[in-house]
Amino acid sequence: xxxxxxxxxxxxxxxxxxxxxxRYCVLLVFAQCTVQKVCAQNYxxxxxxxxxxxxxxxxxxxxxxxxxxxYLRITAGTQExxxxxxxxxxxxxxxxxxxxxxxxxxxxxxxxxxxEILLPYKLILNSCVSIPRVKxxxxxxxxxxxxxxxxxxxNKNDKAMRQMQxxxxxxxxxxxxxxxxxxxxxxxxxKKTLRSGNGKRMQSSGTILYTGYFLNGTQFDNSTEPFTYxxxxxxxxxxxxxxTLSTMSEGEKVQVVIPYDxxxxxxxxxDIVPPFTTVVYDIEMLKVR
Numbered sequence: 468x469x470x471x472x473x474x475x476x477x478x479x480x481x482x483x484x485x486x487x488x489x490r491y492c493v494l495l496v497f498a499q500c501t502v503q504k505v506c507a508q509n510y511x512x513x514x515x516x517x518x519x520x521x522x523x524x525x526x527x528x529x530x531x532x533x534x535x536x537x538y539l540r541i542t543a544g545t546q547e548x549x550x551x552x553x554x555x556x557x558x559x560x561x562x563x564x565x566x567x568x569x570x571x572x573x574x575x576x577x578x579x580x581x582x583e584i585l586l587p588y589k590l591i592l593n594s595c596v597s598i599p600r601v602k603x604x605x606x607x608x609x610x611x612x613x614x615x616x617x618x619x620x621x622n623k624n625d626k627a628m629r630q631m632q633x634x635x636x637x638x639x640x641x642x643x644x645x646x647x648x649x650x651x652x653x654x655x656x657x658k659k660t661l662r663s664g665n666g667k668r669m670q671s672s673g674t675i676l677y678t679g680y681f682l683n684g685t686q687f688d689n690s691t692e693p694f695t696y697x698x699x700x701x702x703x704x705x706x707x708x709x710x711t712l713s714t715m716s717e718g719e720k721v722q723v724v725i726p727y728d729x730x731x732x733x734x735x736x737x738d739i740v741p742p743f744t745t746v747v748y749d750i751e752m753l754k755v756r
Contacts, residue, residue, distance in 0.1 A: 482613055510585055515588045522613070528577035535560045536620040536733075543591065543612045544565045551601050551610060554638070555617075558742050559733045560633055573616065581615035597749055640745055643682050644702060654710040657724035664719030667755055673712055674754040680747050682724075687739050687746075704729050709751060718749040 510518035514707070531537055537560060542553040560573060589606035634730075640657075643649075649657035675694045679688030696712060698705055707725030715721060727733070727743045737740040 473719075506752065510583075516590065517584065517585045519582055522581045523577075523579070524563065524585055528579040528616075531560055531573050531578070531616065533560055533574075536622070538617040540615050540617055541593030541612070543610055545604055545608065545610055546585075549601070549604070556737075570674055574615050577601070578616050581613050583611060583613040585609055585611055598683060615733055617664045638693075639682055640724060640726075643747075646723065648726075649722065649724055654707070654708075655726055656707045656711060656737060657677070657739070658714075659722045660719065661722055661749070662718070662720040664752060667717045669696075669698060669712060669715070669752070669755040672756045673715075673717075675712065676751045676753060678749045682745060682747060688748075707746075708748060708750065712752070715750070717752055718754045720749070722747065722749050 508520075510517050510520045537558050538560065539556050541556060542556070543551040546549070558573070576612050577730075585608065587606065588604055588608050588610045591610070591612070641658035644651075644657045647659060649659040672695055674693045675690070676685060676693060677688070677690045680686040696709075703724065707723060710729070711721065711723050725746050725748065727745055728748045731740045731742075731744060733742050735744060739747065
């Protein structure tokens, strides 16, 4: 994906220009389904398909502030109590975030609070979230997803955050790279050669085709036409692609798995890529100069 130096457009959950799926793609990454201690009695309707209610676990918890890294747990389950998903995630609260964005909503929470969402299973299956398909749960069936704030950290070097990152890589990335037989490079990017090139490396520029998708196979990016990368010019591509291009020769095609810190980072990319997301790219080097 080409990276423009024009800032990061924030997702507005109230904005009509975003589809329901995209507006909830980020929100659903940060939810959990557990028995709540204090919940609003009735659900509030957000769209005809989606309802939510606020649940409070800890009325004396710490308020979330700008700059905090927020740890959240997501679990998803059926209304009958069958578990579908249970994972930990984190997000950084950004000062300029709209009050209607996920970060803006989280600033209204205390540590321990949660929000419960009731929606059709198909909205998660078709989103960017790596939710597994479960037998005996139809796409039209309603499931319960719930976001719960666990704790705060002041920076991404927090020990618990690093441990969480390692756990997530082991849980999601490792099975993918093992199944696809990718090899970890010195840059931290995992790579597999799909087609060998002629050995001629890029000196000043290279013309490429690329396709980007999440670990669950959902495509989010496509070059649509050949793109010419000029070596040494900033903000053309994400770091993981730049380092990969320097190792490719003309005619070569590779698949790479790029960790979040060499991809779209702790902020993600607007309403397209959630924060702290590992991405996959297929890249073909058409011509080198």
